[in-house]
Amino acid sequence: MASSTSSCDSTAVPFTLLGALLTAGPAAWPACVGGGRAFLRDYAQRGTNALLWAVLLAVTWVLLLRVAALLRLWALGSRIPGPRALLADPGLADVLRTGGDITGFLSKLHSSYGPVVRLWVGPSQLLVSVKDPTLVKEVLTKAEDKLPLTGRTYNLACGRLSLFVSSFEKVKSTRESLKIFLNEKLTIGGNLNSFKVIDAIMYRSDSIMSKDFLDSRSFSWHMAFNIIGATLFGDAFLDWSDTVTYEELLMMVAKDGCFWASYAVCPFWKPSYRRYQTLCAKLKILTESIIRKSRDQNSSVHHFDQRSYQKSEGMMAGHSLLGAAEESLSSEEEICGNIMGLMLHGISTSANLIGNILTRLIVFPKLQDQLHAEIVAACNESSELEVDDVLRMRFLLATVCESARLLPAGPLLQRCSLKHDLTLGSGITVPAGAILVVPLNLVQMDASVWGNDAGQFNPHRFLKKDIVLGDILAAPSGSNGMNLSTDCAKTESFLPFGSGSRACVGQKFVILAISMFIASLLREYEVQPHPSLSKEVGSKVDSSHFHHLPNSKIILTKRMI
Numbered sequence: 394m395a396s397s398t399s400s401c402d403s404t405a406v407p408f409t410l411l412g413a414l415l416t417a418g419p420a421a422w423p424a425c426v427g428g429g430r431a432f433l434r435d436y437a438q439r440g441t442n443a444l445l446w447a448v449l450l451a452v453t454w455v456l457l458l459r460v461a462a463l464l465r466l467w468a469l470g471s472r473i474p475g476p477r478a479l480l481a482d483p484g485l486a487d488v489l490r491t492g493g494d495i496t497g498f499l500s501k502l503h504s505s506y507g508p509v510v511r512l513w514v515g516p517s518q519l520l521v522s523v524k525d526p527t528l529v530k531e532v533l534t535k536a537e538d539k540l541p542l543t544g545r546t547y548n549l550a551c552g553r554l555s556l557f558v559s560s561f562e563k564v565k566s567t568r569e570s571l572k573i574f575l576n577e578k579l580t581i582g583g584n585l586n587s588f589k590v591i592d593a594i595m596y597r598s599d600s601i602m603s604k605d606f607l608d609s610r611s612f613s614w615h616m617a618f619n620i621i622g623a624t625l626f627g628d629a630f631l632d633w634s635d636t637v638t639y640e641e642l643l644m645m646v647a648k649d650g651c652f653w654a655s656y657a658v659c660p661f662w663k664p665s666y667r668r669y670q671t672l673c674a675k676l677k678i679l680t681e682s683i684i685r686k687s688r689d690q691n692s693s694v695h696h697f698d699q700r701s702y703q704k705s706e707g708m709m710a711g712h713s714l715l716g717a718a719e720e721s722l723s724s725e726e727e728i729c730g731n732i733m734g735l736m737l738h739g740i741s742t743s744a745n746l747i748g749n750i751l752t753r754l755i756v757f758p759k760l761q762d763q764l765h766a767e768i769v770a771a772c773n774e775s776s777e778l779e780v781d782d783v784l785r786m787r788f789l790l791a792t793v794c795e796s797a798r799l800l801p802a803g804p805l806l807q808r809c810s811l812k813h814d815l816t817l818g819s820g821i822t823v824p825a826g827a828i829l830v831v832p833l834n835l836v837q838m839d840a841s842v843w844g845n846d847a848g849q850f851n852p853h854r855f856l857k858k859d860i861v862l863g864d865i866l867a868a869p870s871g872s873n874g875m876n877l878s879t880d881c882a883k884t885e886s887f888l889p890f891g892s893g894s895r896a897c898v899g900q901k902f903v904i905l906a907i908s909m910f911i912a913s914l915l916r917e918y919e920v921q922p923h924p925s926l927s928k929e930v931g932s933k934v935d936s937s938h939f940h941h942l943p944n945s946k947i948i949l950t951k952r953m954i
């Protein structure tokens with residue numbers, strides 16, 4: 394017994410496969426090993442053990458990194474002022490669950506803890522709210538990324554795209570080429586026809602406007618859809634037979650996008666999710682079709698990609714579709730995704746602002762009279778409304794800005810810095826990955842900046858000496874926003890279009906386009922509330938609850954000219 398096992402020296406078994414190959418083979422191994430089979434069994438055992446160890450070490454390493462990142466997040470997070478609650482703030486959870494007033498909630502916290510407040514959304518999610526104008530500017534410049542949820546929402550609806558996604562690196566060059574495209578539209582004298590689309594839309598919409606009454610929300614959506622569509626696709630859009638289907642699809646996709654993107658894992662098993670995907674696929678097919686049509690008509694779709702940016706000088710001269718044939722399939726996909734993203738974002742935000750202005754027109758009849766008087770005076774009896782005419786309508790521009798100030802598209806501007814910590818001038822360090830928010834209503838209605846009537850609708854505040862309304866239309870040369878006022882705090886507290894590295898690229902264009910639309914509308918029509926609405930409107934006129942007004946029914950009455 395001893396003799397057979399003692400002669401069985403396990404070290405004689407080659408430890409690796411290479412070792413086995415380099416020896417003379419199983420014949421050279423001790424007889425006790427039992428030949429090749431024993432070797433393979435042993436080899437497999439050792440191999441499996443080694444693999445398991447490697448996996449264990451890798452998992453431990455990843456977990457250690459994760460724990461270290463969490464400890465760091467907790468350490469840095471706890472240095473920022475905020476409520477004591479550990480790991481998930483119950484107050485915030487309540488507001489999020491019940492869809493309550495997040496602005497009111499943050500307002501209380503800011504008055505207790507100062508201009509920067511932190512809250513735990515979950516054990517690994519930190520939310521930091523910033524309210525002070527100077528800090529807001531710093532945050533919006535330094536925090537270059539969008540929340541991953543924003544990127545997921547657009548990816549889900551539009552497929553591959555290089556706008557609106559989380560990482561700044563990915564959107565940088567597309568933002569630049571889009572800026573050039575939209576600036577061309579703004580260059581007065583360079584392209585006077587840019588806003589002629591509004592005349593065409595008004596003409597086409599005459600039949601809609603002659604209805605007994607209109608639902609303000611759908612009317613605003615319809616107008617925004619036509620303005621943005623005609624801007625991106627040119628004349629091809631105006632005689633496209635699929636516009637009705639396209640408009641409906643866009644509305645449905647915009648409505649549900651955020652909900653489905655909030656799932657960490659796409660719920661493929663849910664029929665309603667699959668229906669949503671089908672809608673997105675149909676939307677994509679129609680977008681591709683209008684892009685093709687627009688190209689065929691040599692219209693105004695630009696290529697928002699790096700190569701087109703390099704060629705943009707050629708495009709600006711009018712050859713907008715040069716190079717279309719050379720584009721690879723992937724960049725075609727991206728162009729389509731970007732255009733879908735612009736349609737979704739541009740229409741929903743513009744519709745919100747148009748609807749907001751229409752409601753103000755019916756709530757304040759004097760506002761309408763004053764605007765109409767200005768429009769008539771500025772039009773110089775010319776039959777067609779020109780961009781130059783609208784530039785003279787300072788009260789109209791002020792009305793659009795004041796409406797945007799009081800009722801922004803969403804309650805919070807959201808940013809993050811995915812890779813780097815942010816060290817603010819005030820000495821506070823916000824760890825990488827934290828959700829940074831700016832509560833727009835608090836900043837844009839701050840009485841210390843806007844005066845005691847900050848919560849009231851008063852377009853005249855935009856006509857004061859310190860406001861530079863002309864900058865709304867100056868093409869931005871490298872800057873990311875408008876230099877609205879000589880008073881920096883005001884410029885930094887006017888954020889309906891964001892500011893800094895991810896500011897809205899369409900802001901100047903859209904203010905002018907909406908002003909042009911309102912001028913064209915009021916020139917020909919009077920906007921009145923439906924009788925069923927008058928009472929309700931009357932009781933809520935002077936209140937900050939303006940946004941709780943029901944979807945207004947409006948009547949458009951043709952003016953006697």
Ligand code: HEM
Nearest residue numbers: 556557564739742743746890891892895896897898899903
């Ligand atoms: C009233 C209408 C609009 C409002 C209120 C609005 C508002 C905004 C806001 C708040 C942001 C985020 C800013 C930030 O994080 O600092 C944004 C981004 C953006 N907007 Fe708008 N927007 C409007 C219309 C448009 C239009 C018409 C276009 C183009 C056709 C456009 C193109 C963009 C782009 C490209 C971005 C940035 C995307 C990125 O960096 O990934 N917007 N907009």
